[in-house]
Amino acid sequence: MENEQFEQRRAKLDELRDLGLNPFANDFKPAHLAKDLISKYGELSQEDTEGLADDFSLAGRVMAIRDFGKSLFFHIADRSGRIQGYIKKDVVGEDEHKAFKKFVDLGDFVGIKGKLFKTRTGELTLNVTEYKFLTKSLHPLPEKWHGLKDVEVRYRQRYLDLVSNPEIKEIFLTRSKIIKLIRGFLDERDFVEVETPILHPIAGGAAARPFETHHNALDLDLVLRIAPELYLKRLVVGGIERVYEIGRTFRNEGVSTQHNPEFTMMELYQAYATYEDLMDMTEELICHISHEIKNTLKFEYGDVEIDMTRPWKRMDISESLREELGEKILSDDKELFKKADSLGIDHKGIRGKAITEIFESLFEEKLINPTFVYGFPLDISPLARKNEENPEITDRFELYIFGREIANAFSELNDPVDQKERFENQIELKNKGEMEVHEMDQDYVTALEHGMPPTAGEGIGIDRLVMLFTNSPSIREVIFFPHLRP
């Protein structure tokens, strides 16, 4: 498999060992970071740098080398950024100079010590007095100018992507920051972060096909969770009145720019709150993130501007359909299903499904700025509280941004008798041919029978949120190792 360059590096590694030098030494402690030195001393003049100490030390991966015979320049990258180093024969000595030229390749890790100075071109540079081989890289780095482009290699060998494409690293740092902001926001509001099981006996909390697995010792079929919902609400029953979980969720469905079989969801539950309270809190949370990440509420996603200025638009499904299609669409089932058929919707005679999907096909992609859609039909919302005025709909909303569903929330159904009936109705839908329905979870009903205080809950798709704030066109750009065929 190995090529010429690999063999050359392999030979250098052996030669280093023969010389008594450890090519994988781990006894160098860098005291400084590239970025810190540049922000601290980058503006000094050449003269000012002369007064600085001579014991700066850094470690990192060699990203560029420019050899001038008796001296050479190189850049190393550490976790903070890049800084230039300078090796001069007169300074490090003839043998060390020669060894650096001979043994240090692009991609290797080195530790360097020395004195800072400004080059003629004004770049802060470490004039190396001592250096140390830290790790030999046996493969060459991707091309320095174009970086790594091959998407397959980028995903399969993400480390190469991170090394050679700094903007990719930024995306993931932003992802981490967003999750930290969410935690901070909720912690401040007295929410408790918890972990609930990923292995479930019943795929509950959503309507989706699960991954199936098996517990050998118990000889028990299990599924990977499709939502943490029912467990989090059991915790509300137990008195954890404000609770959230950020975690991986698994759905056995197609892969696309918007879907990965495992994705990250944040779910929260707040006792004594309604779905309307959660609309307000969602606005606050996402605007908070926008301020922190983007410094503004208006930013570009692709070539479209998104304006997050509050208050966000709220759209009633029935009202919107009535305005667009006339009164009969809701009063006359024949009219409704005819329209659904004409849009190619596979409604299976389920009213709620027809209504929701007609709405989505007509409006979804137009919902660029954040929009709360509410008024979801009862039969497709089996865990949501019935609306007090209109028993056909639930107190539920979905948040759309850039035509994508970002969040789903509702006032929770806490009436155990109603909940049981709803589960039973799901079985009817299944009989109509709907494959993805909520499964009966008697244990959850029992929990409700012990009393869950009035509660509102919400799930937010973290990956999609990160896509939005990092201007990423595909979910694969915000997941380190997206699902690919092995």
Place this chain on the structure above:
RNA sequence: GAGCCGUUAGCUCAGUAGGUAGAGCAACUGCCUUUUAAGCAGUGGGCCGCAGGUUCGAAUCCUGCACGGCUCACCA
């Protein structure tokens, strides 16, 4: 799962009247003590994704397969 597109050196890419491969970077050998996509001279490096087929001859045309991308369907 369907349609369209892609797969050539370590990387980024060229390469069709079908005549067994090129550039830049990287590498190797030299020269060069303030460069930054350093420069100059020279050298090496390729089952052209895999397997068949057509042909005197295939990176190039045809078929199948693998992997990837985009669009569509379902969803968050």
